[in-house]
Amino acid sequence: MPDSRFLSRRGFNTLLGSMAVQALVPGRAMAKPQHVAPPRQVPFAHPGMLQSVGDLRRIREGIKKQTQPLLLGFEKLRVDPHSQLTYQSQGASAEIGRNPNVRFGDFDADSNAAYQCALMGHVTGEPAYFAACAHIVDDWAATLRSVTGADAILCAALGGFKMINGAELLRYSRARWPQPKAERFGRMLREVILPVIADMAPFANGNWDTAAIKTMMAIAIYTDDRPLFDRALLYYMHGCGNGSIDHYIYSNGQCQESGRDQQHTQLGLAHLGDCCEMAWHQGLDLYGALDNRLLLGFEYTARYILGEEVPFKADEDRTGKYKHSVIAPRSALRPNYEQIYNHYVNRRGLPAPWTQKAAEAVRPEGPGFQADATGFGTLLYTRVPGGDLAEAAAVATVSGVFAAPKDNGIRVSWVPLAQAASYSVVRAGQMSDFARSVKVRQSYFDDLTVHISHSYEYRVRALQGRGAPSTIQVVAGMPTGWHTSALGEHVNGSACFDGSAWTLSASGSTFPYIAAASGFFVHKRPANPSSVTARLSPQFASQSLHVGIALIDASFEGCLLLLEPGDIQKTEKVAWTLRLYKREGTGDAMIAGEQALQEPAVRYGRVQLPLRLRLERRGSSLQAAFAVGGEAWQQLAEANINVGPLRGGMVLNSGLGAATTEVVFNEVDVH
Numbered sequence: 001m002p003d004s005r006f007l008s009r010r011g012f013n014t015l016l017g018s019m020a021v022q023a024l025v026p027g028r029a030m031a032k033p034q035h036v037a038p039p040r041q042v043p044f045a046h047p048g049m050l051q052s053v054g055d056l057r058r059i060r061e062g063i064k065k066q067t068q069p070l071l072l073g074f075e076k077l078r079v080d081p082h083s084q085l086t087y088q089s090q091g092a093s094a095e096i097g098r099n100p101n102v103r104f105g106d107f108d109a110d111s112n113a114a115y116q117c118a119l120m121g122h123v124t125g126e127p128a129y130f131a132a133c134a135h136i137v138d139d140w141a142a143t144l145r146s147v148t149g150a151d152a153i154l155c156a157a158l159g160g161f162k163m164i165n166g167a168e169l170l171r172y173s174r175a176r177w178p179q180p181k182a183e184r185f186g187r188m189l190r191e192v193i194l195p196v197i198a199d200m201a202p203f204a205n206g207n208w209d210t211a212a213i214k215t216m217m218a219i220a221i222y223t224d225d226r227p228l229f230d231r232a233l234l235y236y237m238h239g240c241g242n243g244s245i246d247h248y249i250y251s252n253g254q255c256q257e258s259g260r261d262q263q264h265t266q267l268g269l270a271h272l273g274d275c276c277e278m279a280w281h282q283g284l285d286l287y288g289a290l291d292n293r294l295l296l297g298f299e300y301t302a303r304y305i306l307g308e309e310v311p312f313k314a315d316e317d318r319t320g321k322y323k324h325s326v327i328a329p330r331s332a333l334r335p336n337y338e339q340i341y342n343h344y345v346n347r348r349g350l351p352a353p354w355t356q357k358a359a360e361a362v363r364p365e366g367p368g369f370q371a372d373a374t375g376f377g378t379l380l381y382t383r384v385p386g387g388d389l390a391e392a393a394a395v396a397t398v399s400g401v402f403a404a405p406k407d408n409g410i411r412v413s414w415v416p417l418a419q420a421a422s423y424s425v426v427r428a429g430q431m432s433d434f435a436r437s438v439k440v441r442q443s444y445f446d447d448l449t450v451h452i453s454h455s456y457e458y459r460v461r462a463l464q465g466r467g468a469p470s471t472i473q474v475v476a477g478m479p480t481g482w483h484t485s486a487l488g489e490h491v492n493g494s495a496c497f498d499g500s501a502w503t504l505s506a507s508g509s510t511f512p513y514i515a516a517a518s519g520f521f522v523h524k525r526p527a528n529p530s531s532v533t534a535r536l537s538p539q540f541a542s543q544s545l546h547v548g549i550a551l552i553d554a555s556f557e558g559c560l561l562l563l564e565p566g567d568i569q570k571t572e573k574v575a576w577t578l579r580l581y582k583r584e585g586t587g588d589a590m591i592a593g594e595q596a597l598q599e600p601a602v603r604y605g606r607v608q609l610p611l612r613l614r615l616e617r618r619g620s621s622l623q624a625a626f627a628v629g630g631e632a633w634q635q636l637a638e639a640n641i642n643v644g645p646l647r648g649g650m651v652l653n654s655g656l657g658a659a660t661t662e663v664v665f666n667e668v669d670v671h
Contacts, residue, residue: 042397047172048281049165056122072364073378082112092143098155108371110136111159114166130175137167141185147196150604156196157211159371164218189219202241202541206256209243210271233400240662241541253300259324262331270336270373283396285418298340302358318541320656335365338377346385398460403474409448412458416443426459452477473499485521493520501666508653523649524670531616532648537664538607544655549613557643561624573605580624580637593637601628
């Protein structure tokens with residue numbers, strides 16, 4: 001069964017699980033997916049990652065005609081050590097790791113060689129190059145069993161992405177790679193690589209997220225998994241971490257890592273570009289997201305590196321760990337610019353003066369640093385104006401459908417097709433007379449005729465596309481019986497429910513639930529509830545948040561069971577702790593019990609598995625319990641409370657002051 005477990009901002013965070021990844025990662029329970037896979041899936045274009053059939057034809061013809069600068073770009077690939085038939089692999093191993101390092105350099109080198117030899121095979125027509133690629137890919141597919149270390153996500157994503165591209169080019173070539181071996185490689189991707197990157201990396205700088213997104217997209221294409229492909233698209237557009245498009249590139253072009261250093265900034269941008277190129281080959285215009293935000297980031301970064309001044313605003317990232325007051329010093333240009341220049345200028349006819357200057361300064365592009373980025377852009381992406389629009393739209397189907405509250409209605413959005421298209425949006429509500437269909441040309445629809453507390457299902461399809469509609473569900477406003485309250489003053493919060501899972505977004509001060517603190521409370525008011533149970537997703541960005549469940553009265557007296565950082569000054573490797581707070585009267589809350597989380601719930605200071613939380617009242621006694629993943633319940637603490645009537649629900653405080661963070665709860669039960 002395809003994997004559809006994913007998270008993002010607001011409504012997207014509700015997409016939590018697929019049975020495939022649950023089976024691969026013991027203890028990871030699932031939510032009902034918000035996005036439902038079409039019953040009749042449109043096949044992916046193959047090869048359909050960084051290179052398409054048309055790309056490979058264009059490259060071969062350019063070399064045959066000795067077209068410049070493409071020919072100079074080919075020379076860079078031809079002489080590179082990883083493109084040689086004499087390349088000597090050190091052999092695969094059962095484990096690779098990064099920080100601590102376990103042969104990740106060998107894996108990266110082999111990944112470079114697999115990709116580059118596959119390219120050489122397609123360009124030159126020499127079967128020996130495909131044989132060299134197959135030897136590497138088969139060896140790792142048969143041997144690799146685990147990716148380890150604090151930087152495992154980067155280890156799996158960087159080299160993994162290039163090896164997947166190599167395998168895709170090998171599979172769709174004249175090499176006649178045996179189908180059982182191609183399928184074995186796909187199983188290795190799903191069983192070894194995918195579980196490592198399944199939750200992206202919202203706790204880190206954005207280039208971690210962007211690496212995970214593009215590798216997930218590549219796995220989805222290789223394994224023909226539409227839900228997994230959608231999951232990656234949705235994180236690119238709406239993810240909670242630093243790597244989603246509007247969290248990595250701000251509206252002025254400044255990037256999340258611009259104050260860190262220009263090398264990592266260029267890396268994150270290159271990853272986002274690779275995501276867009278893969279989507280383009282599947283008929284989708286991810287490049288155009290947020291009014292060509294990717295180009296804005298490239299223009300800003302290239303302009304600065306080339307010596308011009310750019311505006312910079314003091315920045316604090318989504319995790320709360322990385323704060324920059326000034327832009328980082330200039331650095332060398334990376335070989336990342338040809339792809340972006342050729343798309344925006346030669347495909348789309350848009351001006352990109354600084355990206356063009358950067359591309360010309362680096363041309364002809366050689367290899368990327370280690371396995372960080374693909375490089376060789378002069379060979380791979382040089383094209384004449386107006387190229388490949390028709391080919392890009394050949395297999396288009398609506399993808400990345402997302403729904404969230406907007407004003408007094410609901411906005412439904414999706415990734416547009418590469419060519420201009422019209423879309424049909426069909427809405428069905430809880431009452432049959434709400435059913436309606438509209439036709440739009442833009443890639444969103446604002447539904448302002450909804451009834452608060454009613455659930456709606458939207459089905460979107462491209463009139464010029466193929467396949468069944470993509471479907472999404474969302475509740476307008478708060479479900480019946482549910483309410484929101486501010487714990488303290490200066491609270492900014494919102495909640496979205498899709499019929500299965502809740503996405504909460506909230507700000508808040510560092511120390512919650514004292515007399516003058518702030519927080520956001522989403523609660524139900526049955527007749528004096530006696531218990532609250534909820535499952536908290538491990539994917540969130542803020543490393544200073546306070547989140548959990550509560551049984552409290554209208555004066556905020558009662559008990560709260562919260563996941564919190566053990567030491568708020570230590571945000572890189574957080575000692576996550578569950579605490580039971582008790583508050584009576586007007587004083588501060590008191591800790592009635594606590595327990596630091598251990599492996600496997602927490603590793604390298606990151607929450608790794610879902611947490612189930614429970615508060616249960618029996619008379620004046622209130623018991624708090626938790627469970628890690630699918631494990632059995634563990635008693636945390638007990639407290640006596642003499643307040644009521646109570647309200648039960650979920651609590652969030654970002655710990656970032658005015659900045660918000662997002663979390664996902666599902667399996668919520670208040671009674």
